[in-house]
Amino acid sequence: MTPANDTGPDSDPQALYGYVASKLGERGIAFLHVVEGATGGPRDIAPFDWKALKAAFGGVYIANNGYDRDTAAAAVTEGTADAVAFGRLFIANPDLVTRFRLNAPLNEPNRDTFYGGGAEGYTDYPALAEAAE
Ligand SMILES: Cc1cc2nc3c(=O)[nH]c(=O)nc-3n(C[C@H](O)[C@H](O)[C@H](O)COP(=O)(O)O)c2cc1C
Structure with missing residues (x-):
């Protein structure tokens, strides 16, 4: 604590x-x-x-x-x-549950964009299907 x-x-x-x-x-x-x-x-x-x-x-x-x-x-x-609740991994992986289910690789969270206030680092991490394209 x-x-x-x-x-x-x-x-x-x-x-x-x-x-x-x-x-x-x-x-x-x-x-x-x-x-x-x-x-x-x-x-x-x-x-x-x-x-x-x-x-x-x-x-x-x-x-x-x-x-x-x-x-x-x-x-x-x-x-x-x-x-169990996830913070950073969920920010970096919009499909975290699917990735866990498949034991797929994860996007690494980028600390530099955590508090940026814009789309970068919040809505532009690729989901698995996008990453495969
Ligand atoms: C960008 C960002 C914002 C956060 N904002 C809050 C918040 O407002 N209140 C809070 O209690 N925790 C906040 N946290 C902490 C998370 O809820 C969580 O406790 C922390 O990231 C540890 O979990 P993790 O190891 O799964 O990331 C924030 C974390 C991050 C990365």
Whole structure:
């Protein structure tokens, strides 16, 4: 668990976020979506038991941050997540699900165009059929 936006560091993030997750779980919200580690960065920036967080919540747990096809499949198979969300890979691959299904090669996300505000880097990554042309 790492500081994001203005949350700041905490002396015992496992207890704090475990408590928050349990309270959210009691309210029966649809799912808990968790950026595991530093957003878009290392997953192991601080020791944290994500599985315990999932258990504390008790509902549908969606994991995110640095997953790929294999690690996402393993997370779901092993039960550490109910689903996995993708950010950068989806930006670069409009047909990400199809590519995963086929185990096809992926377009590499271009960090330089992430926040460009235009079409470049958002709507011009080729889908598989286009790439094959
Ligand atoms: C261009 C870009 C914009 C993002 N905007 C947001 C945002 O507004 N709010 C947010 O919580 N996360 C935002 N993220 C973080 C992603 O939701 C996600 O947590 C992060 O990319 C890690 O997942 P990934 O490894 O699958 O990319 C953004 C990421 C990228 C690349």
